[in-house]
Amino acid sequence: xxxxxxxxxxxxxxxxxxxxxxxxxKGCTPERNPITPVKIIDxxxxxxxxxxxxLKMLVSAASPDMRDREKKKELFRPIENSEQSDTPDSLExxxxxxxxxxxxxxQRPSRKQKSLGLLCQKFLARYPNYPLSxxxxxxxxxxxxxxxxxxRRRIYDIVNVLESLHLVSRVAKNQYxxxxxxxxxxxxxMLQEAGELQYGELMTSQHKEQDLEYKFGEQKKETIPDxxxxxxxxxxxxxxxxxxxxxxxxxxxRIMSQKFVMLFLVSKTKIVTLxxxxxxxxxxxxxxxxxxxxxxxxxxxxxxxxxxxxxxxIKKVHVTEERGRKPAFKxxxxxxxxxxxxxxxxxxxxxxxxxxxxxxxxxxxxxxTTGKQRFTRHASFNNAQPCxxxxxxxxSEPNSPRQERQDENCSKMxxxxxxxxxxxxxxxxxxACDTETILNSSKNSNITLPFSLLPVPGDSDFCVxxxxxxxxxxxxxDVPSFSFPVGISGQASHPSMPAAPKTExxxxxxxxxxxxxxxxxxxxxxxxxxxxxxxLSETLPxxxxxxxxxxxxxxxxxPTGCQKRSSHKCSSPSAPVDDEEPAAKKQTLEQSDxxxxxxxxxKPSESPKAxxxxxxxxxxxxxxxxxxxxxxxxxxxxxANKESxxxxxxxxxxxxxxxxxxxxxxxxxxxxxxxNAHQPFQPQYLYVKPTAGLSSFNFLFSANQAPGAIGxxxxxxxxxxxxxxxxxxxxxxxxxxVCSPSFTSPLSPVLDGSFSAAASTNFSMSSLAxxxxxxxxxxxxxxxKVSPAPSVDPQQPAHPALHLSPVLTRxxxxxxxxxxxxxxxxxxxxxxxxxxSAPLTPKSIRPAHHEAFFKTPGSxxxxxxxxxxxxxxxxxxxxxxxxxxxxxxxxx
DNA sequence: CACTCCCGCCAATTA
DNA sequence: TAATTGGCGGGAGTG
Numbered sequence: 050x051x052x053x054x055x056x057x058x059x060x061x062x063x064x065x066x067x068x069x070x071x072x073x074x075k076g077c078t079p080e081r082n083p084i085t086p087v088k089i090i091d092x093x094x095x096x097x098x099x100x101x102x103x104l105k106m107l108v109s110a111a112s113p114d115m116r117d118r119e120k121k122k123e124l125f126r127p128i129e130n131s132e133q134s135d136t137p138d139s140l141e142x143x144x145x146x147x148x149x150x151x152x153x154x155x156q157r158p159s160r161k162q163k164s165l166g167l168l169c170q171k172f173l174a175r176y177p178n179y180p181l182s183x184x185x186x187x188x189x190x191x192x193x194x195x196x197x198x199x200x201r202r203r204i205y206d207i208v209n210v211l212e213s214l215h216l217v218s219r220v221a222k223n224q225y226x227x228x229x230x231x232x233x234x235x236x237x238x239m240l241q242e243a244g245e246l247q248y249g250e251l252m253t254s255q256h257k258e259q260d261l262e263y264k265f266g267e268q269k270k271e272t273i274p275d276x277x278x279x280x281x282x283x284x285x286x287x288x289x290x291x292x293x294x295x296x297x298x299x300x301x302x303r304i305m306s307q308k309f310v311m312l313f314l315v316s317k318t319k320i321v322t323l324x325x326x327x328x329x330x331x332x333x334x335x336x337x338x339x340x341x342x343x344x345x346x347x348x349x350x351x352x353x354x355x356x357x358x359x360x361x362x363i364k365k366v367h368v369t370e371e372r373g374r375k376p377a378f379k380x381x382x383x384x385x386x387x388x389x390x391x392x393x394x395x396x397x398x399x400x401x402x403x404x405x406x407x408x409x410x411x412x413x414x415x416x417x418t419t420g421k422q423r424f425t426r427h428a429s430f431n432n433a434q435p436c437x438x439x440x441x442x443x444x445s446e447p448n449s450p451r452q453e454r455q456d457e458n459c460s461k462m463x464x465x466x467x468x469x470x471x472x473x474x475x476x477x478x479x480x481a482c483d484t485e486t487i488l489n490s491s492k493n494s495n496i497t498l499p500f501s502l503l504p505v506p507g508d509s510d511f512c513v514x515x516x517x518x519x520x521x522x523x524x525x526x527d528v529p530s531f532s533f534p535v536g537i538s539g540q541a542s543h544p545s546m547p548a549a550p551k552t553e554x555x556x557x558x559x560x561x562x563x564x565x566x567x568x569x570x571x572x573x574x575x576x577x578x579x580x581x582x583x584x585l586s587e588t589l590p591x592x593x594x595x596x597x598x599x600x601x602x603x604x605x606x607x608p609t610g611c612q613k614r615s616s617h618k619c620s621s622p623s624a625p626v627d628d629e630e631p632a633a634k635k636q637t638l639e640q641s642d643x644x645x646x647x648x649x650x651x652k653p654s655e656s657p658k659a660x661x662x663x664x665x666x667x668x669x670x671x672x673x674x675x676x677x678x679x680x681x682x683x684x685x686x687x688x689a690n691k692e693s694x695x696x697x698x699x700x701x702x703x704x705x706x707x708x709x710x711x712x713x714x715x716x717x718x719x720x721x722x723x724x725n726a727h728q729p730f731q732p733q734y735l736y737v738k739p740t741a742g743l744s745s746f747n748f749l750f751s752a753n754q755a756p757g758a759i760g761x762x763x764x765x766x767x768x769x770x771x772x773x774x775x776x777x778x779x780x781x782x783x784x785x786x787v788c789s790p791s792f793t794s795p796l797s798p799v800l801d802g803s804f805s806a807a808a809s810t811n812f813s814m815s816s817l818a819x820x821x822x823x824x825x826x827x828x829x830x831x832x833x834k835v836s837p838a839p840s841v842d843p844q845q846p847a848h849p850a851l852h853l854s855p856v857l858t859r860x861x862x863x864x865x866x867x868x869x870x871x872x873x874x875x876x877x878x879x880x881x882x883x884x885x886s887a888p889l890t891p892k893s894i895r896p897a898h899h900e901a902f903f904k905t906p907g908s909x910x911x912x913x914x915x916x917x918x919x920x921x922x923x924x925x926x927x928x929x930x931x932x933x934x935x936x937x938x939x940x941x
Numbered sequence: 942c943a944c945t946c947c948c949g950c951c952a953a954t955t956a
Numbered sequence: 957t958a959a960t961t962g963g964c965g966g967g968a969g970t971g
Contacts, residue, residue, distance in 0.1 A: 200948080201960085201961090206962085
């Protein structure tokens with residue numbers, strides 16, 4: 050270490066070199082002059098966060114031992130703190146004081162300074178919470194470790210936890226891809242769902258251990274098999290799967306992290322004590338098997354808790370119980386995840402330290418709306434995927450096994466959890482607790498589970514039915530969400546899609562087109578898609594495919610694209626899963642089927658926000674674009690899926706929501722139920738900001754409907770036609786319109802590709818800006834036959850109109866929200882297909898990297914980031930991305 | 942003393 | 957085989 054430090058330190062500059070590092074700069078000092086007190090002072094810097102830190106440091110300094118290291122370390126630290134560093138000086142002196150020793154001591158960071166939580170904060174500071182879609186920031190472990198002045202091992206601790214939440218994904222050997230929190234809500238949602246399945250019951254049933262047990266058992270059985278079969282799960286549930294790396298052990302930090310988070314999400318009180326968590330997490334050991342084992346588990350939980358704390362998801366509290374006070378953590382992150390990801394977050398602002406996050410998201414969206422932006426995103430997106438895909442083994446599918454394991458584990462966990470809970474309940478019941486802490490809330494908690502639990506309804510299909518297979522149903526459900534990737538991936542993935550459709554024939558899958566809507570004024574752009582089931586299914590598969598390669602074909606092709614896709618989903622994706630998908634698909638399809646037409650509106654609303662709501666699967670595609678999923682595409686997908694799954698019951702609501710939507714998601718989202726299906730169908734919208742030129746224009750595309758409405762005969766086209774509708778605002782007339790490309794190719798893949806292409810096009814268009822906006826929509830519908838009619842019918846005609854108006858309105862509102870950033874340029878449109886045509890563009894992705902760091906996620910930052918990004922990500926990018934973007938889907 | 946949790950050994954995995 | 961990952965637990969810092 051020393052060496053490192055020194056070398057770096059010595060140079061001092063090193064840190065500086067990096068953009069990010071501003072902070073670093075200072076750190077160095079101490080070392081340089083060991084003697085110099087001033088530098089010593091630096092130490093305090095580290096504290097930037099807390100003023101007191103300095104004092105503490107000083108105190109800690111007392112201890113002589115560390116000097117060397119400390120100093121070195123400090124150097125690094127400074128980086129982190131760098132900013133602060135300056136200020137501290139004065140203090141430093143004071144502190145510095147006397148003896149050199151002290152100095153040394155001072156220099157040396159106190160233990161706290163070295164804490165994983167602090168380290169994680171530093172780490173997080175380097176990356177934007179909501180990176181623009183595109184850029185995919187790659188993280189080099191070595192680089193980060195050196196910059197932060199810590200051993201690599203520590204970085205692994207952080208990254209593993211972040212990875213479990215999909216904030217990052219592993220791309221390759223020392224490389225991780227930063228996704229930011231775009232998908233966080235989705236991920237949490239998934240975890241919540243998964244948690245409910247596993248633990249929820251416990252919670253709900255409380256005492257009903259039996260029930261739980263047997264349930265679990267059943268699930269397990271089923272699941273296990275499923276899991277094995279399916280790698281997909283991973284996608285959907287990163288939780289389990291996330292551990293993909295798993296091989297090593299179930300114990301992995303990743304899995305533990307997900308499970309830990311699940312406990313919070315399932316808990317009524319949102320408070321989880323370490324010991325309980327440890328017990329639950331210790332697989333079987335309910336009773337605390339080995340004490341040592343327990344201890345180890347707790348240690349690990351502290352590690353995880355530190356990272357989660359840094360993320361603003363939990364905070365430490367103490368629960369008083371019978372015995373006394375026990376350390377516990379309270380969930381301060383978002384609690385409910387309506388379908389939307391981001392929004393969710395917003396809800397729980399408390400948690401975040403990142404004030405900007407929500408906004409950031411919005412901004413992003415907004416930005417995304419802009420043609421350019423989108424474009425970029427897409428591009429980035431694509432790029433990103435690769436990363437994910439790359440992840441561990443891109444091609445390989447090692448994951449699946451892990452997943453399986455995970456599943457198993459989960460079941461175990463559940464059981465354990467149940468047990469634990471009971472205990473707790475018992476305990477707590479009486480005690481309750483106390484004070485501040487929450488106690489177990491056993492009482493409540495047990496019962497409470499509010500949310501979702503019940504997921505059932507909607508899920509029921511999934512859940513219930515699925516059971517057999519599905520162990521994962523839940524997961525699957527989630528997965529679907531991932532679908533977004535589909536959209537994206539769609540291109541690639543399609544292969545799967547076809548399958549799905551085939552199987553099902555149509556029903557949902559069809560969904561062909563999604564329409565898009567544009568709204569003028571707002572400048573937002575919405576795409577509506579209908580995606581539905583198909584998509585879902587597709588997506589899923591796709592994802593799987595992609596991931597795996599199953600898509601092989603694609604795989605090859607899309608190099609990046611594929612990868613990306615996979616990544617999106619990714620992670621989970623293990624890809625290989627394809628097989629499984631079908632089942633899932635079916636399920637999904639089923640759901641989706643129902644809803645078809647209805648769906649429409651609801652979710653759309655979400656979109657306004659920025660997020661596209663998950664609701665539409667199809668939209669997912671859209672979403673993809675929109676959201677972009679940049680990174681997380683997976684998340685998006687998830688979201689989508691979720692939405693689909695969860696869709697609100699009421700269509701009405703949905704509608705309303707649509708209206709509103711921009712603002713919020715309907716409360717009910719979570720519930721899923723079949724109804725969801727409706728949603729799926731619902732079209733999604735993308736908003737594009739017209740801003741500039743466009744403002745007056747609006748476009749709508751309706752995916753499904755569109756065809757009909759539009760006149761496109763989408764239906765027929767099996768594949769996808771994408772109709773687009775433009776609606777100009779009053780003024781609109783002048784505006785241009787949209788293009789919808791329709792594709793028909795049977796090839797699903799194609800579709801996807803096209804779709805994606807379309808998406809991209811949009812972007813580009815926007816950039817064009819001119820006034821004219823254009824849209825493209827594609828949708829891909831996968832299934833030709835079926836889809837068309839069904840989905841479309843009802844909605845098609847009507848919807849468009851309906852939507853529009855509402856939409857517009859909303860859009861406006863939506864626009865308001867974010868707007869600033871984005872601007873959309875008007876665009877024009879184009880077709881999709883061509884992948885290449887498009888533009889390709891751009892990818893301007895740049896890695897936001899560093900800069901971001903200090904900035905907040907705010908929109909601005911994002912925008913900036915984007916710009917910066919241009920650099921492109923990385924190596925591969927450009928060409929690859931391009932491919933991806935465009936054709937990526939299409940297999941090469 | 943209990944709670945935290947840093948540190949880094951060293952095994953499992955990968956490349 | 958070398959490098960990367962990451963489980964694990966000793967034991968130190970903190971309150």
